[in-house]
Amino acid sequence: MLLSCEREPAGHNKMHLPDGFLDAKTALLSSGVAAAGVGLALRQVGASLEPRRMPMLGLGAAFVFAAQMLNFPIAGGTSGHLVGGVLIAILLGPNAAILVMTCVLMVQCLMFADGGLMALGANVFNMGLVNVCGGYFVFRLLQSVFRMGQQRSAVFAAAFAGWFGTVLASIFCAGELALSNTVPWSIALPAMANVHMIIGLGEGLATGLILLAVLRARPELVAVQQAPRLRFGSGAIGYGLLICLGLAVFVAPFACPWPDGLEAFGRRLGLPARSISAPLADYHFPLVGSPIAATAIAGAVGTLLAFVAAYALARVLVPILGPSKKDASAGH
Amino acid sequence: MHQAAPGIKLVAAVLLVTFTALLPRHLTWLYLVPTVILLVLWPVCRMPIIYGLRRLLVAELFIVGIGLLTLLHPTAAPLFLSALVKSNLCVLAMLLLTWTTPFQQVLQQLRRWYFPTVMLSTLALMCRYMPVLGEETRRMTRARASRTFSSKRVVSWQNVALIIGQLFVRSADRAERIYLAMCARGWK
Numbered sequence: 001m002l003l004s005c006e007r008e009p010a011g012h013n014k015m016h017l018p019d020g021f022l023d024a025k026t027a028l029l030s031s032g033v034a035a036a037g038v039g040l041a042l043r044q045v046g047a048s049l050e051p052r053r054m055p056m057l058g059l060g061a062a063f064v065f066a067a068q069m070l071n072f073p074i075a076g077g078t079s080g081h082l083v084g085g086v087l088i089a090i091l092l093g094p095n096a097a098i099l100v101m102t103c104v105l106m107v108q109c110l111m112f113a114d115g116g117l118m119a120l121g122a123n124v125f126n127m128g129l130v131n132v133c134g135g136y137f138v139f140r141l142l143q144s145v146f147r148m149g150q151q152r153s154a155v156f157a158a159a160f161a162g163w164f165g166t167v168l169a170s171i172f173c174a175g176e177l178a179l180s181n182t183v184p185w186s187i188a189l190p191a192m193a194n195v196h197m198i199i200g201l202g203e204g205l206a207t208g209l210i211l212l213a214v215l216r217a218r219p220e221l222v223a224v225q226q227a228p229r230l231r232f233g234s235g236a237i238g239y240g241l242l243i244c245l246g247l248a249v250f251v252a253p254f255a256c257p258w259p260d261g262l263e264a265f266g267r268r269l270g271l272p273a274r275s276i277s278a279p280l281a282d283y284h285f286p287l288v289g290s291p292i293a294a295t296a297i298a299g300a301v302g303t304l305l306a307f308v309a310a311y312a313l314a315r316v317l318v319p320i321l322g323p324s325k326k327d328a329s330a331g332h
Numbered sequence: 333m334h335q336a337a338p339g340i341k342l343v344a345a346v347l348l349v350t351f352t353a354l355l356p357r358h359l360t361w362l363y364l365v366p367t368v369i370l371l372v373l374w375p376v377c378r379m380p381i382i383y384g385l386r387r388l389l390v391a392e393l394f395i396v397g398i399g400l401l402t403l404l405h406p407t408a409a410p411l412f413l414s415a416l417v418k419s420n421l422c423v424l425a426m427l428l429l430t431w432t433t434p435f436q437q438v439l440q441q442l443r444r445w446y447f448p449t450v451m452l453s454t455l456a457l458m459c460r461y462m463p464v465l466g467e468e469t470r471r472m473t474r475a476r477a478s479r480t481f482s483s484k485r486v487v488s489w490q491n492v493a494l495i496i497g498q499l500f501v502r503s504a505d506r507a508e509r510i511y512l513a514m515c516a517r518g519w520k
Contacts, residue, residue: 018394019353020418021402027353042448051520056507057450058457059465063503065458066465067496070473073488082496091500103454111435111459113387113426115394116419117349182415183401191401206493213497221504 015083015166015173015196016108017123019116023180029249030176031121034102037129037242041098044235049096060092061103068104072206080202085127086135086165087207090158091214093223094136095235101128122176125246126169133239135165143224149318151215154224155208156314162207163200163306167299170196175250185254190295197302204306208313333377338437339444345429352421358410359417366421370428379431387427388420395419435459461506469499 022030045057064084071079089097102124108114115123139161146153174192178185214222333341352366374384395416402412436459443452472495480491 016394017398018391018419019349019422020395020415021398022353024354038451042450045450052508052511054450054453055457055510055514056504057454059461059503059507059510061454061458062461062465063500065462066469066499069466069469070492070496072492073485099451099454103451103458106455107435107458107462109426110438111430113391113423113430116353116422117346117426118353118422177398177401182411183398184404187401187404205489206496209490209493210496210500213494214500217497218501218504221501 015123015126015170015192016115017119017126017173017176019118021180021182022116022119022122022176023182026176026180026250027118027121029179030125030246033242033246033249034121034125034129037239038098038102038124040235040238040242041095041102044095045099053096056092057096057099057103060088060096060100061107064088064100064104065107067210072202074202080199082206082210083127083131083166083203085131085169086139086158086162086203087210089132089136090139090154090161090207090211090224091222094132094239096223097132097136098128101132122173126172126176129239130172130243130246131165131169133243134168135161137236138164140224148314151212152314152318154215155212155317156310158211159204159208159310159313160307161204163197163204163310164303166200166203167193167196167302170200172246172250175254178254179250189254190298193295194298197299197306201306201309204310205313208310208317212317333373333432336432338433338441341429341433342438342441345425348425349422352418352425355414355418357414359414363414363417363421366425370421370424373428374424377428377432379428383431384424384427388423391419391423395423457510461503464506465499465503468502469495472498 049057067084067087068081071081073079085097085101088100091097092100105115105120105123105127109117109120109123139157142157142160143153146156148156170192171189174183174185174188177183177188177192183191211222348366348369355362355366374381399412399416399419402408402415436456439452439456439459442455476491476495480487482488
């Protein structure tokens with residue numbers, strides 16, 4: 001209980017859905033996709049994890065929980081804490097990270113009444129599957145494309161992946177809220193995506209800094225170091241399919257530009273179609289045609305800025321601190 | 333209530349939360365059902381009032397954060413109010429569950445329901461080592477704070493990152509020792 005008293009950070013992330021905001025079909029759909037993802041991760045871990053790494057799953061979950069207690073100061077006396085999905089994916093690998101994040105969310109829900117019980121599936125899907133897999137994929141992609149010294153490319157890729165994973169998860173969260181008809185998509189997407197494009201900067205910076213700290217202290221502990229090449233095994237394909245399925249269910253019906261598709265989708269689910277499209281019709285953005293287009297532009301600009309920021313971070317940070325001797329020995 | 337079977341409490345909490353979350357999206361008399369149940373259970377579970385209110389207040393940050401978004405919906409007021417009430421009732425239900433049921437009992441119950449073994453052992457290890465790592469984090473934070481004389485934000489970000497990095501290294505080493513200790517006691 002001591003832990004719970006101290007876990008009252010000022011800047012909570014909005015992605016952690018409480019109960020009462022999702023309707024039955026969204027809760028069921030997201031739980032189904034999340035369960036499939038966790039089942040796949042369990043199979044992968046059961047097939048590939050050596051027994052000596054088994055306790056690391058539990059310790060990794062405890063580590064994420066303890067790391068979330070530490071606050072990073074932000075402007076004006078507020079502070080935020082790490083979510084840690086992308087970080088743990090880089091440190092332990094994506095299969096283990098999905099299980100770790102699922103356990104963290106379960107404990108937060110069942111031990112600290114933090115995050116909803118009915119929304120647990122949605123939270124596991126957003127922060128366990130989308131955040132971890134999306135972030136990890138971008139991390140591996142960037143790390144293999146940009147070769148600028150081992151530590152530097154790792155820090156750059158981790159910083160951008162941390163940002164990307166946060167924003168991606170927030171888009172799915174917005175989709176779930178919109179599909180529940182709780183918040184109209186034209187509000188949910190800009191609000192969630194724009195806020196998390198800023199929150200994600202902190203997550204990305206923290207991910208990069210922490211990964212650098214681990215790489216300098218004990219590079220052999222980082223899972224990525226042990227699997228140098230990105231392979232598309234059955235796991236990657238399965239996760240990819242699940243996330244695409246989530247995209248199709250939660251995001252595509254709203255992002256689809258043809259009103260016919262939207263209405264057809266709504267009718268198929270037995271929804272009055274106007275209830276979804278009405279807020280789109282009477283909401284006007286001053287400069288750009290629609291709020292969705294504005295968000296898309298903001299998203300493109302934000303992605304570019306985060307990319308440049310992550311690159312600058314890696315360039316600045318690694319030379320200033322100097323390449324450690326361990327890097328030189330591990331670099332061959 | 334503390335002696336009741338954890339399985340029953342767990343199922344009851346799930347049912348109550350599901351029922352509450354699926355109530356219609358405007359305030360009706362149906363909302364009284366979970367409210368009355370929870371208000372009766374609160375004293376029965378002997379949860380201190382101050383504790384409950386404080387935990388509700390913490391959860392309120394999340395709830396209002398997302399609740400504000402619903403205000404922009406065409407049918408804003410009833411939706412916002414009902415979502416607020418629903419969320420608070422669900423949080424209260426979960427608070428009562430966590431107050432009366434230690435997580436170890438939840439784990440045992442999940443084991444009886446054939447929950448995957450890997451998840452169970454991960455959850456059990458996590459619960460065992462959360463306080464340990466929490467204490468370690470506090471120790472490292474205190475040590476770092478007593479050696480750092482700068483209040484610059486850049487410095488404190490680097491310090492927190494270093495602490496978390498160090499925490500990971502220590503967790504990994506601890507996992508190694510736990511594995512050896514488990515093997516020594518005939519695990520697998």
